[in-house]
Amino acid sequence: MEHVIIIGGGGTGAALTHDLSLRGFEVSLFEKGGLVSGTTGRHHGLLHSGARYAVHDPGAARECARENAILRTIAPGAIEQNGGLFVAIDDADVAYARDLIDHCRRCDVPVREIALSHALTIEPALTPDIRYVLEVSDATVDAWRLPLQFFATARAAGAAIHQFSEVTGILRSGDCVTGVRVRDHRRQIDHDVTGDVVVNAAGAWAGLVSGLAGIPLSIQPAPGAMVSLKGRLTDRVINRLHRPGEGDIIVPQRNCTILGTSIWHSDDPDSYDVPPEDVERLIAACAVMVPSIRDAAVHAAWSAVRPLMGTGDTDLWQASRDFKCYDHAVTDNLEGLVSVIGGKATTMRSMAEETADLICRKTGRDIPCRTATEKLLNYRLFYRIES
Amino acid sequence: MKGRHIIFRILRYREAIIDPPQFQDFELTVTGTMTVLECLERIRREQDPSLMYRKSCHHASCGTCACVINGTERLACVTTVFALDTPVVTVEPLRGFPCIGDLAVDMTAFYRHISSDWSYLTGVSRNDGSGALRFEDCIECGACVSACPVMEREDAFMGPAALALIHREIEKSPDGKESLLALAGGPHGEQWCERALDCSRVCPSGVYPARHIALLRKMLGK
Numbered sequence: 001m002e003h004v005i006i007i008g009g010g011g012t013g014a015a016l017t018h019d020l021s022l023r024g025f026e027v028s029l030f031e032k033g034g035l036v037s038g039t040t041g042r043h044h045g046l047l048h049s050g051a052r053y054a055v056h057d058p059g060a061a062r063e064c065a066r067e068n069a070i071l072r073t074i075a076p077g078a079i080e081q082n083g084g085l086f087v088a089i090d091d092a093d094v095a096y097a098r099d100l101i102d103h104c105r106r107c108d109v110p111v112r113e114i115a116l117s118h119a120l121t122i123e124p125a126l127t128p129d130i131r132y133v134l135e136v137s138d139a140t141v142d143a144w145r146l147p148l149q150f151f152a153t154a155r156a157a158g159a160a161i162h163q164f165s166e167v168t169g170i171l172r173s174g175d176c177v178t179g180v181r182v183r184d185h186r187r188q189i190d191h192d193v194t195g196d197v198v199v200n201a202a203g204a205w206a207g208l209v210s211g212l213a214g215i216p217l218s219i220q221p222a223p224g225a226m227v228s229l230k231g232r233l234t235d236r237v238i239n240r241l242h243r244p245g246e247g248d249i250i251v252p253q254r255n256c257t258i259l260g261t262s263i264w265h266s267d268d269p270d271s272y273d274v275p276p277e278d279v280e281r282l283i284a285a286c287a288v289m290v291p292s293i294r295d296a297a298v299h300a301a302w303s304a305v306r307p308l309m310g311t312g313d314t315d316l317w318q319a320s321r322d323f324k325c326y327d328h329a330v331t332d333n334l335e336g337l338v339s340v341i342g343g344k345a346t347t348m349r350s351m352a353e354e355t356a357d358l359i360c361r362k363t364g365r366d367i368p369c370r371t372a373t374e375k376l377l378n379y380r381l382f383y384r385i386e387s
Numbered sequence: 388m389k390g391r392h393i394i395f396r397i398l399r400y401r402e403a404i405i406d407p408p409q410f411q412d413f414e415l416t417v418t419g420t421m422t423v424l425e426c427l428e429r430i431r432r433e434q435d436p437s438l439m440y441r442k443s444c445h446h447a448s449c450g451t452c453a454c455v456i457n458g459t460e461r462l463a464c465v466t467t468v469f470a471l472d473t474p475v476v477t478v479e480p481l482r483g484f485p486c487i488g489d490l491a492v493d494m495t496a497f498y499r500h501i502s503s504d505w506s507y508l509t510g511v512s513r514n515d516g517s518g519a520l521r522f523e524d525c526i527e528c529g530a531c532v533s534a535c536p537v538m539e540r541e542d543a544f545m546g547p548a549a550l551a552l553i554h555r556e557i558e559k560s561p562d563g564k565e566s567l568l569a570l571a572g573g574p575h576g577e578q579w580c581e582r583a584l585d586c587s588r589v590c591p592s593g594v595y596p597a598r599h600i601a602l603l604r605k606m607l608g609k
Contacts, residue, residue, distance in 0.1 A: 036449075045448070080520055122513065142449075144443045253448060254524060276419065380502075
C-alpha cells in the first residue's frame with residue numbers, strides 16, 4: 001500500500017493516522033514537539049452539541065452534532081457524558097432563543113426546553129436570574145486522552161508515530177512532492193523520508209508547512225484565552241444563550257471549571273500570550289451565568305490558537321469553524337501534497353475521514369471509512385504497544 | 388509590568404550527545420503570573436529550538452508536563468515562577484524514567500502495572516438523583532512515582548500511582564476486589580511501600596496515593 005506521511009501530531013493528525021491505518025495504508029506521522037502539544041490539547045474540553053454554531057455556521061453545527069454522537073460511541077472512556085445547558089439571562093437572549101431552536105432543528109442538533117425550576121435544581125450554581133433554559137448534548141472531553149486513543153489504535157495497526165521530529169523541508173521532484181526532510185531533535189540529525197502522499201495536518205501551523213513547499217495557504221491563527229478555576233461549580237457544560245461571543249462557555253472537568261474564551265488576530269501560531277484583561281473579562285462574563293465563579297481561585301490561565309480558515313471575516317466570532325481539504329495538485333499544480341485546514345477538536349474524526357477519502361481518490365483506492373463505528377483502544381495502550 | 392531576571396538551570400540530555408546530562412543556564416525576564424511552562428516555551432522559541440519537554444493542556448489536566456522543579460515534582464503548567472521565589476529555577480526530568488531528551492521522559496514504565504481495563508471514569512450521583520461519569524482525579528503525570536524513594540532502588544515495586552488506581556478500581560468495581568487485592572498484596576505491591584508519604588506530598592491532583600495504599604493494607608488485614 002501507499003506510504004502516507006502526516007505532518008502534525010494534534011487531533012487531526014491523530015484521527016487521520018488511525019483512519020488511514022485502518023484502510024491499510026502505510027502511515028508515518030511527524031510531530032515537531034510531543035504529541036498533542038499544539039491547539040488540540042489546550043482546548044477547553046467541550047465536545048460541542050452543535051448548538052453554538054446552528055445560527056451562523058450550520059455546516060459546522062451539523063458536523064458537531066454528528067461527531068458528538070460518534071465520539072461518545074467510539075471513545076466513551078475519554079468523555080464525561082454530562083450534557084449541557086444554554087441559559088438566557090436578558091431580553092436579547094430570550095429573543096434569540098426561538099431563532100436558536102429553529103436553526104438547531106434544521107441542523108439536526110437535539111435541543112430541549114427545560115423548566116427554570118428544574119434547571120436550578122440540577123444546577124444550583126446558576127444565577128436565579130435565568131429567564132429561559134435549553135438542554136443540549138454537550139459533554140466534557142479529555143483533550144489529551146481522546147487523541148491519544150486515536151494514536152494508540154493507529155499504533156496497534158502499525159502506524160509509525162514520531163515525536164520531536166520536525167518537518168523542515170518538503171522534497172520535490174519537479175511538480176511532485178516526494179517526501180519530507182525531518183529534523184530529529186532527539187538524535188540531532190536531519191534525514192529524508194519518502195512517501196507517496198504528504199498531508200499537511202499542522203492546524204494553526206499549516207501555513208508554515210505549506211510555505212515549505214512554496215504554497216500560500218489561507219490560514220488565520222486566532223488565539224483565545226481560557227481560565228481554569230479550582231473547584232467544580234457545575235455538573236454540566238453551561239453556555240450563554242446568545243450569538244457566540246466572549247466568555248460564554250463554562251466547561252466543568254474533574255474538580256475544576258474552565259471558562260472560555262476570547263479571540264484575537266495573530267500572524268504567529270506560536271504566540272501564547274495570555275492578556276490579563278482577557279482573564280478578567282472571562283471571569284466577569286461567565287459569572288453572569290454562575291455567580292460563584294467570582295469567588296473561585298484561578299488555577300491556570302492559558303491560550304490556544306484556533307486554526308481558522310482565512311476567509312477574511314472581520315468579526316472572528318462569525319468566522320466559520322468548518323474545515324476544508326485541499327488537493328494541491330488541483331489548486332497549485334503540485335502533485336502529492338494535501339492540506340486539511342480549519343475545523344475543531346469535536347470534528348477531528350470527520351476531518352480525517354474527508355482527508356482519507358481524498359487520499360483514496362488520489363491513489364485510486366476504493367476503501368470505505370470505518371472510523372465512525374470502530375471502537376478506539378484505551379489511551380494507556382499507546383505506551384504498551386511497541387512502535 | 389515589572390519583570391525580574393530569572394536563571395533557568397535546565398538539565399540537558401541527548402543519548403550519546405549530551406551524555407551524561409549537563410545543566411545549562413538560560414536567562415529570562417519573567418513577569419506577573421508566568422509559569423515555568425510558559426518560560427520553557429519562551430526559551431525554546433527565543434533561545435534554543437532544540438529544547439525538549441512534554442506538555443499539552445496547560446491547565447493541570449493532562450499530566451504531561453510534570454518535572455522536577457527546584458528539587459520537587461510539580462506540573463510546569465501551574466507552577467508560577469514568582470511563587471517559587473528563587474533567582475535560579477532548576478528544572479530536571481522526572482526521576483526513574485528513561486529520558487528521551489532534556490525534560491521529556493518515556494512514560495512506558497509508568498503503565499507497566501496499570502491495566503487498560505481499569506476505567507478512567509468514575510460514577511457520581513447528581514443533584515437530580517441521576518448518575519453521571521467523571522474523569523478520575525489521577526492525571527497519571529508520574530510525579531508520585533518520581534518522588535517515591537523506593538522506586539529509585541526497587542524495580543519490583545509497582546509504585547504509588549498503580550496502587551492508588553487499584554484501590555480506586557476496587558471502590559468502583561467491588562466484583563473484581565479479590566483479584567485486585569491479590570495484585571496489591573502481590574510481589575510488586577504494597578509490601579515495598581515504606582510510608583515515606585512523598586507520593587501524597589507531590590501529587591498535583593489531590594489523589595493522596597499514600598492514603599489509598601493505607602486503605603489497601605487495611606483490606607489486606609495488615
